[in-house]
Amino acid sequence: MIYFCCDQRRREAVRNSALNGIDFVEVVDLEAANPADRQRFLHLYLVNDPGGMVYTEDNLRFEGGAPVDVVAVTMGLDGQQNVMVIELVQAGDFGPYRLNLVTSHLNPAPPPEIDPTLASVTFSFKVECPSPFDCLTDCECETPQRPETDIDYTARDFHSFRRMMLDRMSVSAPEFATGHPADLSTVLVDILAYTADQLAYQQDAAQTEAYLNRARSRISLKRLTRLLDYAVDEGCNARCFCHFTVSSDILPMAPQTVVIPQGSAVCTRLNEMPVTFMRNNALLAQSGAVYETCHPITSLHVAHNEMRFYTWSNGRCHLPKGATSATLAGHFPDLHAFTYLAFEEIMGATTGNQADRVLDHRQIVLLVNVQVLNRDNxxxxxxxxxxEITLIEWHERDALRFPVCISSETAIEEGRRFIEPISVARGNMVLVDHGQTLDDDELGQVPASHLRWAPGKGLVESLRKSAACADKQCEQEQAETIPAVFRPTLTRAPLTFAPRYLAGEPAVDALQIPLPSETFPAITIEGDDGVEVLPYLPVPDLLASDGTSRVFAVEIERDDRAYLRFGDNEFGRRPLSGTTFTARYRVGVGTAGHIGVDKLHHLALNMPEVTGVRNITAGKGGRNRETHAAIRKRAPFLFKTQERAVTREDYQTLGRRVEWVQDVSCAYVHTGSWITTFALPDPKGRVGVGDGQRVALREHYEKFRLAAHDVDVSTPVYVPLEITLHVCVAPNASKSHVRQRLLSLFSPKRQANGALGILHPDQFRAGQILHLSPLLAAAQNVDGVIAAKATRFRRFGDPRTSGLEERKLLFGRTEIARVDNDASHPGNGVFLFDLEGGR
Structure with missing residues (x-):
């Protein structure tokens, strides 16, 4: 036999013919009744019954291995006439043997009734012997030798490729290497050189995009920096609060419905257009900026257009800075908690003219309590x-940033004219953010796969490496399909990235600039595969998605064009061929949405009752996309940011990242089988740490602590002090003025210039040594003070702790000094002055 066939069908052909042949041979080994007869008997099975044909030892010939002698040949075994029992003198060795059926010792040809193809069989005497090796053998296919060709690998452009090909042809095919432009061979060389030039360009581009400092594509920078766990900032849209003026109440037609749905568009002024009109994206695109409502509006009321403050029959009133409550003049039963209210100055406080109003005196607050009825309903x-009056309270986060003037009186030159109202409150407010929604953008259809790997060269070939040699030789090689690349792009740019808005969020939080990780692409897509329409959700990247998730990632290129990347059935689900995608997304991002106050003018909704649209606050919070230079500068330094708490200094540094923490002191304590870090926070601007803050700080440390290293947050112990200074006042200085200056300097609050008072809680640290000399120096620097001397310097009510001799007070690790200097609560620390002299 000169070849090997995987499908052995010759036996079937012989079985249905008049010829006979060898089917297989068995070596009687372990089943021998007598151990001495092991491997001495062979059972040769024929395909067909030989009938009256009898074979003897003259018809057998053994090849290979040590010589073996046949004792006798018996036809038939246990009623099977197609079996020849062959008895040998001795067993063969470990080598392979070949048993042939021959005509006679002198004629090696097969008998005429035996098929030549099945006249021999290969076997081994030791087939049942134990072996330490695997029965399968490696299949080492010989690698064909290819002739080596001299190639100039420095050729990288069209001309060098063309020259190299012509030089090669001049050696291999001199009759075709003419170089004449009209020859077909030259035309083919030019085409191949052009193709090689394009491939070389792509290779150079890929080499360029593989390095952070050379990449020109923003997508390449995003993927490279993702390896460093760096999130590229895709920007954020701007936000502001919009007010609707209505001519009559607009109420929902049915329960659980709204009058202005979420996503309704408002825009800047368009010439010759009414305040409200049916939405038209082409018309909206002509405006300077388009905003959309972030929350639905359930109702609009005429009474909420302008609401005056109630002054309780008083004059020249104002709401102080930091106020969180007020009284409105009138009964407003439709004013509810967790709605936004705007405070706006509508005329100048000194002249009464609208043109003199301060545009910055506007603030949005979130109502948390509205009382319109008394106990008798x-x-x-x-x-x-x-x-009639209405009491309102708003969120403490929205405490007034400036005094709100309610009523005033003009100067003498203006005739002492009483002015009211100076400022008013406005309802019918909603948060809006920059960006225009575009519907039904066709992204195209997933193409069918038309490329395939050559047989045996696909990715599935790696799964067949462990197969047996015969299996690999006999398995029919299939051409593996290469999935088609589907990376659609959006028609319009730039794609909006916006934060997720929460209902009932304080106004100050809604206008803050979110972190890059808190902004998300404003896009939703649907895929129609001909059977059903399924939504696909945007994710920051596909690494955390499994093969069944219908997700996609948005990648922004340097020209602001947005590319959509789908999964590969390992990280995200790959769309089926023929699936048609449509997208709904918003365009508009960055500081382009920073508009001034009162710039919005139109509502893209047919509502004639709405007579006015304007933004009470300016557009703010927008952030442009991160530049290439900024990405290259910041991403490599991410490794230098400490994200593990190992030492005490690490706990202090990481603890200061929490907003309300001023400082943290730590101690390592062995608490049994492990070490526990006890973190003692020092809060900003206040005394005391609540249980909620302790839990929040503990959870903050959870992602930074070492394994088998516990963290616990302790509560500081505040130690009230008792300090008295004897102050000598200059003879020409007013004693009361000096006392006033000293009390302003030694205050637990902020001074008028914004500086912290010496007794402010932020001036003291846990375990810090309090020295007396800085206190005396500060007192002596006050105008009108000649000298200062401490007569009492100790813990409150404890004469044993006096620090006058050592001129300092010592505190434990968990102790923080406290001097509130509040006459109503002297137990929280006192700071007294004994003034002598002056006038």
Whole structure:
């Protein structure tokens, strides 16, 4: 036999013919009744019954291994006539043997009734012997030798490739290497050189994009920096609060419905257009900026267009800075908690002219409590005048940043004219953010796969390396399909990245600039595969997605074009061929949405009752996309940011990342089988640490602590002090003025210039040594003070702790000094002055 066939069908052909042949041979080894007869008997099975044909030892010939002698040949075994029992003198060795059926010792040809193809069989006497090796053998296919060709690998452009090919042809095919432009061979060389030039360009581009300092594509930079766990900033859209003025109440037609749905567009002024009109994306694109509502509006009320403050019959009133409550003049039963209210100055406080109003005196607050009825479920009224009133409270995060003037009086030159109202409150407010929604953008259809690997060269070939030699030789090689690349792009740019808005969020938080990790692409897509329409969700990257997730990642190129990348059935689900995608997304991002106040003018919704649209606050919070230079500068330094708490200094540094923590002191304590770090926080601007803050700081440390290293947050112990200074006042200085200056300097609050008072809680640290000399130096620097001397310097009520001799007070690790200097609560620390002299 000169070749090997995987499908052995010759036996079937012989079985249905008049010829006979060898089917297989068995070596009687372990089944021998007598151990001495092991491997001495062979059972040769024929394909067909030989009938009257009898074979003897003259018809057998053994090849290979040590010589073996045949004792006798018997036809038939246990009623099977197609079996020849061959008895040998001795067993063969470990080598392979070949048993042939021959005509006679002198004629090696097969008998005429035996098929030549099945006239021999290969076997081994030791097939049942134990072996330490695997029965399968390696299949080492010989690698064909290829002739070596001299190639100039420095050729990288069209001309060098063309020259190299012509030089090669001049050696291999001199009759074709003419170089004449009209020859077919030259035309083919030019085409191949052009193709090689394009491939070389792509190779150079790939080499360029593989390094952070050379990459020109923003997508390449994003993927490279992702390896460093660096999130590229894709920007953020701007936000502001919009006010709607209505001519009549607009109420929902049915429960659980809204009058202005989420995503309704408002835009800047368009010439010759009414305040409200049916939405038209082409018309909206002509405006300077398009904003959309972030929350639905359930109702609009005429009474909320402008609401005056109630002054309780007083004049020249104002709401102080930091106020969180007020009284409105009138009964407003439709004013509810967790809605936004705007405070706006509408005229100058000194002249009464609208043109003199301060545009910055505007603030949005989130109502948390509205009281319109008394205990008898009747409208609240002033018990003196009987006028109806409404009490409102707003979130402490939205405490007034400036005094709100309510009523005033003009100067003498203006005639002492009483002015009211200076500022008013406005309802019908909603948060809007920059970006225009585009519907039904066709992204195209997933193409069918038309490329395939050559047989045996695909990715599945790696799974067949452990197969047996015969299996690999006999398995029919299939051409593996290469999935088609589907990376659609959006028609319009730039794609909006926005934070996720929460209902009932304080206004100050809604206008803050979010972190890059807190902004998400404003896009949703749907895929129609002909059977059903399924949504696909955007994710920052596909690494955390499994093969069944219908997700996609958005990648922004340097020209602001957005590319969509789908999964590969390992990280995200690959769309089926023929699936058609449509996208709904928003465009508009960055500081382009930073518009001034009162710039919004139109509502893209047919509502004639809306007579006015304007933004009370300016657009803010927008952030442009991160530049290439910024990415290259920041990403490599991410490794230098400490993200593990190992030493005490690490716990202090990581603890200061929490907003309310001023400083942290740590101690290592062995608490049994492990070490526990006890973190003692020092809060900013206040005294005391609440249980919620302790839990929050403990959870903050959880992602930084070492394994088998516990963290616990302790509560600081505040130690009240008792300090008295004897101050000598200059003879020409007013004693009361000096005392006033000293009390302002030694205050637990902020001074008028914004500086911290010496007794402010942020001036003291846990375990810090309090020295007396800085206190005396500060007192002596006050105008009108000649000298200062401490007469009492100790812990409150404990004469044994006096620090006058050592001129310092010592505190434990968990102790923080406290001097509130509050006459109503002297137990929280006192700081007294004994003034002598002056006038």
């Amino acid at each position: 009747e409208p609240l009224t002033d018990p003196i005048t009987g006028e």
